[in-house]
Amino acid sequence: MHRPPTAEAEAADELAVVRPSLVPRYTDALPGARAAVLTRLWRGLAHDPLPWIARRETRRDGLGLRLADGRWLRGPRADPYATASYVTAVRLDEAVYDDPARLMTELAVPHSEVFAAELAHSVASLALSRAGRWNRPREWPARDWEWERRVVDGHPFHPNCRSRPGFSVAEQLAYGPEHGPVVELGLLPVPEAGCLVSGVWPGWLREPGRVVVPVHPWQAAHVLKRTGERRLRAHPLMALRTLALPDGPHVKTALSARLTSSVRDISLGSVAASAVLSDFGETVAARTDGLLHVTRTLGAVAAGSPDLAAVLRESPEEYAAPGERVVPVAALATTELPHSPAWSIRFARLALTVGLRLLELGVALEAHGQNLLVVLSPDGDPVRLVYRDLADLRIGPARLARHGVPLPEEVPARMVTDDERTLRRKLFGSLVAGALAGTAGSGPVLRTVLESAVRDLPRTPDLAALLDEPLPAKALTLMRLSPRASGDQWAELPNPLRYGSL
Template identity: 65%
Template sequence: MPRPSTPDTEAAFAEELSVVRPGLSAPYALALPGARAAVLTRLWRALAYEPLPWIARREADREGLTLRLADGRRLRGPLPDPYATSAYVTEVRLGERAYDRPEAVVGALGVPNGGAFSAELGNSVASLALSRANRTSEDLPGASGASWAWEQRVVDGHPYHPNCRARPGFSVAEQLAYGPEHRTSVRLGLVAVDDVLVTGRWPKWLRDGERVLVPVHPWQAAHVLDASVQEGFAARPLMSLRTLAVPDGTHVKTALSARLTSSVRDISEYSVRTADTVSAFMEETTARLGAPLHITRTLGAATAGSPDLAAVVRESPDGYAGEGERCVPVAALPLTGLPGKASWLAEFTRLVLTVGLRLLELGVALEAHGQNLLVILDRAGSPVRLVYRDLADIRVSPARLALHGVPVPELSGRIVTDDERALRRKLFGSLVGGALGATAGSAAALREALASVAADLPRTPDLPALLGEPVPAKALTLMRLSPGTPGDLWTRLPRPLAGPGSS
């Protein structure tokens, strides 16, 4: 069974590491302080901006931010930067006591549902330290490098989630074996099923006569499934952990019923039933739009009547890169050094916002965070086109589509909405509050990039909200502390163009 998080997960990791990979013990110990600061910085962002019910008010001065809690206590820390990706918070003070461990902060706050969250924060710190301890000094992928190689260089995980590396239920050995940042190859298993729902064209190499072979992750086979699992094939894990690059060039998304960052991952029957329709619709829509955007097509989806035994096969984004071009996930862009140049960041900002706004005007809101969105760079490193993958959580507006004469797909359920706020939240929250903010690395850099391209952006009905209103962002910590509340919860980050201290 999976090893639960302990009150001192750091020590538990160290003990197991001394057995399974003793050569990493010293680098792991050295990485712990930086990992604590990285997770504490993410937690402080959440405490500074999310609508947490036990925070009565926030008071900023020149030297920092004070959170006045509903019970009368005060929590004090540095002035927050909502888009910072550097670890600038090394401690916070609750009353007179200083804390440098994020799980200890939540434990001391004593908030409802804080126990489980505190344990996950400890797991996030230890897992992040493990990832940093095992980081490589190898050269980054060149022009001929596959996108999976870039993904496996992303060490720190989600740029803003305190649970950026939390993998409760994974032993140290399993993290080293399955985590993409450990640059591993994973051998998937296969489960042969007769009673299965398939949409699209399920590949012939995943069939055994009339039976469908469903790829399964080895962690899933060991801890969740009660089924006979055959020997499968080796594949390279991508940033999402459960999606892997197959040697023939396709990507396979497996069910992996573990909690990673915010939620338990599986593949719903709804996603399987709608996969082919959504993929065909998006292929037609992007062609109609004529924008520099490619969609990785879903080739086939299957479920054996359970979200724990399902899979999706889709194109690799690499096929959309030409000779001498690189296809790089947005989350990996900081590794290239390119975002450090103001002119490059402006060029990239112009590209992604132009494509996102035009598609939103047409009636489609992408969840364009740094994992789903990739950029094709030319020989000189300039961003020239975008690639989007994983269509499970986009939003489609029938009213907007009809307004532009676009045939409305035969879809229902969560993917369909005409709610203007929901559409803007989906795109702006992922693209500005996520991908662009993390690529810029600070509020100042994001503000400069937006100011330099604002006049060039398409004058769509959504542009004033993008430039003039606070940026929506998922309230990731509030969501983890609200286990009984389904769906996404939201907060608003300060408007980048309004300058420091704005709201």
């Protein structure tokens, strides 16, 4: 029987045409990429509240999952905070699977076919990223975008960690930061009368009667089918659609492709609220005694559609003094810093101090490894934090009111809630189960770091919840298998501060 070519084979065929010298390295990278994606998938199967898993049994030799149809899925014990690729194969009844896409296809649960295709693409793209990654020098980078290109494997816990459907191999090489490209953004002039503008859109991106919108070349080719004649060179960041301009500012472009979990756009509502949110972010950051800075939104524009929009934002480098460096938390794993327990404790104490202080104030940060950056002293000590992209905050008006902070009327309604569980989930799920866990790399290490980091923190109700309750984390696998469900879905992970063994 003829089988259609796999995503791995299709990528190899494309690579043989556009970059044949990388084919051997790509082939060598495939087993490790399968294990990396399978490890992330196994975490989701072990911990997400999936309706077709009837029972979970921890055994001496690993973890068993009893499926609703009677089959057994067996694998190693799942550390929900591990970032190493420790799952090389799992067993479904008597069959062994080392390929996450084949496993998901064989599970044959609702919506598994689409998810299996995404997993296959994630494996192929991850192998490509590892094969073509830029060889970093020993010295630390001097610019912010150079740090971002070091993050090769993408999201540390998402099975779609490197999934970029809709991108050809040539486009991944041309636009993925780990490959070290310089991207030429198109500059598309549009009539100003039809534009929504927030903040100050700079004069160098204006023409008489027109606003000039930076356009990602992928968006120009696949969605807009047009671009401007002028070009603007920029360096891609982890978010792929956000790029660093040579003179410092970052530009967030519209890129209507599914990256990791969802199709991200720049909604008209986010453009309208961007200036107000930027001012609000500065107001609440001022309550942290200088421990946190929020990158300001300089201007935002939408030309009548989320498909043609852009946001200009300060570079986090603006908040570094001479000799200091600003490092995305996701890039810390590429340094020796997290391997020092003392450094990890100092960093965790700083991050928790800021996160819990803002939560008490009524602001829950989406403080994952991409949005959260740490300012390092010349000696490498963590001294301050920088936060970027305010679009996914959650804001509690009752808490704000208790502290005398007004809630701006223009804040989007989806961001406003007084539900304490929602506010805590937003912060703990991103900061503790995300940024700190990803930096620690395992449950036992995370437990050691947190035990010391929380020792001197004020004993607020929020900290009590962090100490005593299961740790919330986005149920990333469940979310990909629930395409009709809107919003975030959640898993409850064993609290590393309460469980002696993970």
